[in-house]
Amino acid sequence: xxxxxxxxxxxxxxxxxxxxxxxxxxxxxxxxxxxxxxxxxxxxxxxxxxxxxxxxxxxxxxxxxxxxxxxxxxxxxxxxxxxxxxxxxxxxxxxxxxxxxxxxxxxxxxxxxxxxxxxxxxxxxxxxxxxxxxxxxxxxxxxxxxxxxxxxxxxxxxxxxxxxxxxxxxxxxxxxxxxxxxxxxxxxxxxxxxxxxxxxxxxxxxxxxxxxxxxxxxxxxxxxxxxxxxxxxxxxxxxxxxxxxxxxxxxxxxxxxxxxxxxxxxxxxxxxxxxxxxxxxxxxxxxxxxxxxxxxxxxxxxxxxxxxxxxxxxxxxxxxxxxxxxxxxxxxxxxxxxxxxxxxxxxxxxxxxxxxxxxxxxxxxxxxxxxxxxxxxxxxxxxxxxxxxxxxxxxxxxxxxxxxxxxxxxxxxxxxxxxxxxxxxxxxxxxxxxxxxxxxx
Numbered sequence: 001x002x003x004x005x006x007x008x009x010x011x012x013x014x015x016x017x018x019x020x021x022x023x024x025x026x027x028x029x030x031x032x033x034x035x036x037x038x039x040x041x042x043x044x045x046x047x048x049x050x051x052x053x054x055x056x057x058x059x060x061x062x063x064x065x066x067x068x069x070x071x072x073x074x075x076x077x078x079x080x081x082x083x084x085x086x087x088x089x090x091x092x093x094x095x096x097x098x099x100x101x102x103x104x105x106x107x108x109x110x111x112x113x114x115x116x117x118x119x120x121x122x123x124x125x126x127x128x129x130x131x132x133x134x135x136x137x138x139x140x141x142x143x144x145x146x147x148x149x150x151x152x153x154x155x156x157x158x159x160x161x162x163x164x165x166x167x168x169x170x171x172x173x174x175x176x177x178x179x180x181x182x183x184x185x186x187x188x189x190x191x192x193x194x195x196x197x198x199x200x201x202x203x204x205x206x207x208x209x210x211x212x213x214x215x216x217x218x219x220x221x222x223x224x225x226x227x228x229x230x231x232x233x234x235x236x237x238x239x240x241x242x243x244x245x246x247x248x249x250x251x252x253x254x255x256x257x258x259x260x261x262x263x264x265x266x267x268x269x270x271x272x273x274x275x276x277x278x279x280x281x282x283x284x285x286x287x288x289x290x291x292x293x294x295x296x297x298x299x300x301x302x303x304x305x306x307x308x309x310x311x312x313x314x315x316x317x318x319x320x321x322x323x324x325x326x327x328x329x330x331x332x333x334x335x336x337x338x339x340x341x342x343x344x345x346x347x348x349x350x351x352x353x354x355x356x357x358x359x360x361x362x363x364x365x366x367x368x369x370x371x372x373x374x375x376x377x378x379x380x381x382x383x384x385x386x387x388x389x390x391x392x393x394x395x396x397x398x399x400x401x402x403x404x405x406x407x408x409x410x411x412x413x414x415x416x417x418x419x420x421x422x423x424x425x426x427x428x429x430x431x432x433x434x435x436x437x438x439x440x441x
Contacts (some may be wrong), residue, residue, distance in 0.1 A: 007051035012036035032410045043070030045420040056406035057425045061416040067278040069420025078323040087316040095318035102325040106259040110289035115313045119251030119276025120148025122286035126272045130212035130245045132305045133294050140213040142193035144381030146221035151180045162386040168192050194380045196234045207242030217262035220252040222384040223369030224414045232268050251276035281324035283317045338365035341417040347430045355437035366417040399436035
């Protein structure tokens with residue numbers, strides 16, 4: 001049990017003087033945590049310790065960035081060596097070549113790759129490349145999908161009351177942020193995800209206007225919603241038929257489900273794909289990968305696609321990326337990740353069944369989410385907004401926090417399994433979940 005979080009509360013009160021809401025991203029503050037965030041001080045493997053020295057098993061893993069857990073010795077050694085030689089030069093280095101070569105060996109659609117600093121930057125660049133390559137300006141995005149905080153992407157990416165959503169055929173367009181001119185969304189076509197029939201009709205109407213269709217392979221901004229069987233294949237077929245590029249946003253799923261990400265797992269060949277999170281194993285990085293014909297539009301000339309960045313290919317980060325990909329390429333890495341995750345999912349389902357709690361555990365392998373719902377499955381944004389009790393989930397996770405399990409109380413995110421998790425961690429979670437469920441029965 002975490003006995004007290006007095007120091008965390010003191011830090012949070014102090015933070016109000018210098019930081020907006022006391023944090024640097026709203027997902028870390030009172031929007032998710034009550035009465036305030038847990039201030040973390042150190043981590044090792046699957047474990048973290050807060051400002052009051054409470055110990056937790058971490059199943060959030062920096063929203064999926066920490067594929068090898070905290071302070072992995074192999075990565076720590078790479079960081080130390082790189083720092084001693086010079087962390088960054090804003091110049092060409094061998095480190096970025098070595099990282100890119102490993103990346104291309106793992107991601108089969110990557111004829112070439114361009115590194116960015118974040119996943120948001122990667123999706124911005126992918127859209128710009130798509131527009132330049134096709135000569136079209138419009139693009140299709142799906143309800144509930146989050147592709148970073150670039151203005152045109154910030155439409156219907158957060159949950160809303162069902163009566164605000166409009167019809168499936170004609171979704172109400174709901175901006176996710178103030179400060180974005182309405183005209184920004186003139187080039188956005190909005191559609192529900194995971195519905196092949198509606199997708200075909202949307203593409204018939206708009207397909208030849210679209211520079212790109214951007215999608216997550218697994219919907220990761222409403223928890224963890226896998227695609228229906230054949231859906232991604234149908235999407236790939238339709239984009240080819242209408243001359244639109246398929247951008248597969250693997251910022252969350254990349255290097256998580258297979259060495260080549262979900263595109264390998266589902267057998268999809270995107271025109272462009274974007275990466276982040278697990279690619280950097282805790283360091284900020286993004287990437288755009290795809291065919292040379294598309295990415296070569298960044299070559300220097302009068303009609304180039306502009307992409308600058310002082311910190312692109314940051315030397316220290318590239319050393320970490322290379323070391324991280326070496327670890328992921330080891331035999332049995334993904335078999336073990338899937339086995340561990342499936343064990344957790346099965347165990348949680350059994351806890352809810354035994355405790356007679358109306359909840360489902362959705363996902364597979366190294367990423368999943370719990371939904372308190374009467375449904376057997378959540379298939380899309382509208383299911384999530386209409387049938388998921390997000391407030392109950394928040395209460396449940398706060399009870400887990402009290403029992404030494406660290407996770408965000410936001411139902412729109414997801415549980416992460418890293419290579420650092422052990423069977424002991426699984427046991428700790430299942431015992432804590434069983435105790436937390438007692439409050440619901």
